[in-house]
Amino acid sequence: MEVFLGVDWGGTYIKAGVVDGKGRIVEKEVFSSSKLKDKRVFISEIKKLLFRFSRYKITAVGIGAPGIIDTNKGFIYYLPNVSGWKNYPLRTVLQKELRLPVYIDNDANLFALAEAKIGAAKDRRRAIFLTLGTGLGGAVILDGKILEGxxxxxxxxxxxxxxxxxxxxxxxxxxxxxLVGNRYLLEDYRKRKKNTKVKDVKEIYDRALSGEASALAVWISFSKGLGMFLSGMVNTFNPEVIVFGGGVSGAFSLFKPMVWKVIRQQAMWPQVKGLKLVRAKLKDTGIIGAGLLAKENSI
Ligand SMILES: [Zn+2]
Structure with a gap:
């Protein structure tokens, strides 16, 4: 059976797995990514992974990188949270080292690819994907393909x-x-509720659920911003579904009705007809997306 190596390169961890042609993870491995500022260490870790998984017939490698990259060339412009990686032709270097085809895309695109192929947007032709976390990642799928710049x-x-x-x-x-990144939600809350310690966005969510006005105000302003932004996306791309992933999507049931309300008021009604807002479905989406990227390109 032909399989692919999918690598999800995050700020804290690297998750890698052997992914089959249907997007199922056969075996996976998680390790710390703290040492990967050094390019040689990164390359040797990927080599080690291939050795560890050598009993499988891996035919191509897919990598999701956390940054700004030329997806056609697999060239890294820069990674906002990993220093030392500027203007680097990762794909060319890895292909030479591994003697396998390598494909690189950004993490939001691969999240979208996985959810579009086998997750929450399966069988949908037009979909918008958001990863809500430290930042806001996003991608558009049109006719089953990632819209690339x-x-x-x-x-x-x-x-x-x-x-x-x-x-x-x-x-x-x-x-x-x-308006919606973690850092800004915390900042917003601290401004509204001075002298109150807050650990993370989950805590603002819990406080909103228990009826605290300042916490609820943060989510109302979050929803207004997200709703206005998505109205523009809906008017432009006329999607069937918008899929919400990332850590902050844990608050989906709280913000969904508010975001919906803004979209209904703001977007053009024929564009909104039949639109659905849903939560992402898959676990280890980054590994699956990277595996599917390798598969789609090798066919
Ligand atoms: Zn910006």
Missing amino acids: RTSASELGHMPVDIMGRKCGCGGRGCIET
Whole structure:
């Protein structure tokens, strides 16, 4: 049986697995990614993985990278959270080292690919995918294929929505990420409720559920921002479904009705007809997406 190596390269962990042609994980491995600032260490770790999984017939490798990359060339422009990786032709180097075809895409695209093929958007032709976490990742699937940019993957999180908005990590201002990213939700809460310690976004969620007004206000403002942004996406791409993933999607049941309300008010009604908002379905989506990327490209 032909299988693929899927590598999900995160800020803290690398998750890798052998993925079959149907997107099922046959075997997986998780290790810390803290040492991977050094490119040689990264390459030797991938080599070790192939050796460890050598009893399988791995025919191609897919990698989801956490940053700005040229998906056609597998060239890394930069990784916002991993220093030392600037302008690096990772695909070319790895193909030479591993003697296997290697494909690289960004993590949000691979999340979308996995959910579109075998998850929450299976059999849907047009779908929008969001990963809500530290930042906002996103991707669009049209006719079953990831919509790729000319020189890099699409960066939905950096769609500007607020002229007077905050400075964003990308260097721009007022991006949707600055309204819905973890860091900004915490900042927003601390501003509303001074002198109150809050550990993480989950805590703001719990406090909102228990009826605390300041916490609820954070989610209302989150939903307004996300709803306005998604209305633009709905008007532009007219999707059948919007899939929500990432850590913050744990609050889906809380923000879904509020986001829906904004979309209904803001987007054009023929575009909204039949639209569904759903939560992502898969576990280890990054490994599956990377495996499927390798499979789709090797056919
Ligand atoms: Zn930005």
